[in-house]
Amino acid sequence: MKKLFLSIAFLVSVSICGVAHGETVRILSTNDMHSAIEKMPQLAAIVDSIRAIDPFLLVLSAGDNRTGNPYNDLYEPSTYPMISLMNLIGFDASALGNHEYDAGVQGLAKVISLTNFPHLAANITCLPESGVRVRPYMVFDVKGLKVGVLGITQVGTLGIPDTSPNNVKGLTFQQPEEVIPQYKWLTAQCDVNVLLTHVGYDVDIELAKQFPYYDLIVSGHTHTQLEGGEVHDGVLITQNGYQMPRVTLTTLEVEGGKVVSKKAENIFLDKFTSRSEAADALLTHFKSSPEMERVIAQMHSDINSYDALGVMMCDAWKEECNCDIALENYGGVRYDFFPAGPITVKDIINLDPFLNSPVVMTLTGKEFKELLIACHKIDRNRFPVTSGCSAVVTYTDSTKSSIKKLELFDANGKKLDMKKKYRVVTNNYVASTADSPREDEGERGAVTTSDLIIQWLEKKGTVDYQGRSSFTEKW
Amino acid sequence: MTVIVNNSSIRIFSGATAGDAVLRWAVRNKLDISKVSSLQVTDQWGHKIGFEAPLSDNQIIKVINP
Numbered sequence: 001m002k003k004l005f006l007s008i009a010f011l012v013s014v015s016i017c018g019v020a021h022g023e024t025v026r027i028l029s030t031n032d033m034h035s036a037i038e039k040m041p042q043l044a045a046i047v048d049s050i051r052a053i054d055p056f057l058l059v060l061s062a063g064d065n066r067t068g069n070p071y072n073d074l075y076e077p078s079t080y081p082m083i084s085l086m087n088l089i090g091f092d093a094s095a096l097g098n099h100e101y102d103a104g105v106q107g108l109a110k111v112i113s114l115t116n117f118p119h120l121a122a123n124i125t126c127l128p129e130s131g132v133r134v135r136p137y138m139v140f141d142v143k144g145l146k147v148g149v150l151g152i153t154q155v156g157t158l159g160i161p162d163t164s165p166n167n168v169k170g171l172t173f174q175q176p177e178e179v180i181p182q183y184k185w186l187t188a189q190c191d192v193n194v195l196l197t198h199v200g201y202d203v204d205i206e207l208a209k210q211f212p213y214y215d216l217i218v219s220g221h222t223h224t225q226l227e228g229g230e231v232h233d234g235v236l237i238t239q240n241g242y243q244m245p246r247v248t249l250t251t252l253e254v255e256g257g258k259v260v261s262k263k264a265e266n267i268f269l270d271k272f273t274s275r276s277e278a279a280d281a282l283l284t285h286f287k288s289s290p291e292m293e294r295v296i297a298q299m300h301s302d303i304n305s306y307d308a309l310g311v312m313m314c315d316a317w318k319e320e321c322n323c324d325i326a327l328e329n330y331g332g333v334r335y336d337f338f339p340a341g342p343i344t345v346k347d348i349i350n351l352d353p354f355l356n357s358p359v360v361m362t363l364t365g366k367e368f369k370e371l372l373i374a375c376h377k378i379d380r381n382r383f384p385v386t387s388g389c390s391a392v393v394t395y396t397d398s399t400k401s402s403i404k405k406l407e408l409f410d411a412n413g414k415k416l417d418m419k420k421k422y423r424v425v426t427n428n429y430v431a432s433t434a435d436s437p438r439e440d441e442g443e444r445g446a447v448t449t450s451d452l453i454i455q456w457l458e459k460k461g462t463v464d465y466q467g468r469s470s471f472t473e474k475w
Numbered sequence: 476m477t478v479i480v481n482n483s484s485i486r487i488f489s490g491a492t493a494g495d496a497v498l499r500w501a502v503r504n505k506l507d508i509s510k511v512s513s514l515q516v517t518d519q520w521g522h523k524i525g526f527e528a529p530l531s532d533n534q535i536i537k538v539i540n541p
Binding site: 034068098156157162200201202221222223224225226241242357359361378428429431432433435441442443444445446 | 490503
């Protein structure tokens with residue numbers, strides 16, 4: 001550890017000694033932290049180490065600070081642990097990633113109200129009643145130099161960030177290339193110009209081409225792991241994977257109001273064993289969150305099979321996604337026993353622990369049948385669990401490896417219409433691996449499948465699935 | 476949407492991640508999907524990306540063995 005601290009000190013001190021007439025601007029940047037609260041004590045220690053040498057260090061996040069860890073995302077208020085840790089570390093600004101909208105406009109407004117640092121996005125317009133307060137840019141005073149940071153949020157093909165349209169009601173978005181030229185005046189006033197973006201590495205390359213008067217793009221969204229940084233059209237671009245495998249220390253040398261040299265180096269978090277005690281204390285507090293022990297419903301009687309718990313999961317997905325049918329791979333059900341009594345948030349996280357998302361598709365009865373057969377094959381000959389549809393499956397022998405006959409029945413017990421179209425929900429694992437012929441591949445939702453079960457159970461209050469199954473097997 | 480995995484065109488649900496596309500590619504190429512997590516994925520420029528990386532329509536990715 002001592003060696004690593006000394007190497008960080010060396011990185012910083014070399015430039016202190018090396019510049020005779022100019023000034024040095026240092027930026028430590030992260031992106032796509034995705035609720036990696038466990039790594040924040042190490043990040044805090046890194047920031048403290050650099051600030052001990054350069055108190056003017058700017059700490060920036062390129063967005064997607066949340067979504068990826070139930071201890072953070074299910075906390076009330078949502079993502080409060082991450083925000084608290086970012087406040088403690090002293091982040092100077094964050095871009096708005098597409099996942100910042102996952103808790104809806106009200107959730108985003110709440111998060112922003114709790115932060116000690118601004119969220120930056122020049123290409124978003126917020127109606128006053130949305131409560132979302134976002135700044136387009138910030139100008140930081142670093143040793144007398146003006147460092148301008150312009151934020152840009154991701155805009156997908158639908159003209160909104162990649163999240164549910166319901167999550168961005170009251171917000172409007174513009175494409176980055178339409179907005180950035182409007183801030184050229186700002187770049188003329190600043191000594192150092194930074195784009196803090198959450199648009200993806202490929203888009204950032206295009207932005208560098210179109211707007212080469214920026215010195216640095218702190219990039220996020222595509223989880224691209226760059227080795228330090230890359231220069232495109234004179235613009236340095238940095239980005240570091242998913243959930244902070246590394247952070248980037250960018251050093252900009254400024255002389256006569258211009259950046260004369262720039263370099264970006266990675267610091268590997270796993271190799272930095274020093275931890276901030278204050279951040280560790282906060283982390284311990286958040287990890288013992290009573291939210292995970294919160295009782296959301298009651299199980300009426302003991303459940304003794306994977307089938308019954310699978311049917312319960314499918315019922316939840318089907319109803320929460322307004323579908324006719326739900327389908328879960330058998331291997332996706334992690335318990336075969338659940339006692340009568342209280343069901344907690346943690347129980348559901350353990351029952352459906354993969355952070356999968358729902359995928360909703362419109363399938364004919366025939367396409368759905370093909371999906372079931374493909375799912376059985378890929379799931380080591382285990383027949384999937386369903387809701388809104390039951391099955392009688394006849395195998396050629398006891399190995400269950402080959403289906404001889406498959407009869408499907410709708411919720412009313414009638415034979416499933418092979419030509420009728422049904423709205424079907426499954427998880428992204430099944431939608432990826434069950435490679436059956438279908439017209440509609442569907443769309444992935446912006447929540448996790450466990451979130452759907454929690455929401456559904458909270459509405460139900462008490463559930464009883466003893467002895468339930470969605471299929472009968474014969475051979 | 477369509478993504479290109481190792482020069483193969485893969486149709487997959489919108490909002491798919493790199494991991495989703497690699498799983499579909501592995502199934503189509505009759506690979507053991509339980510071993511997919513040991514594969515490495517890069518973007519079209521050869522930069523490593525995670526399985527959680529979001530993809531966009533017509534994006535090119537490559538799967539390499541570690």
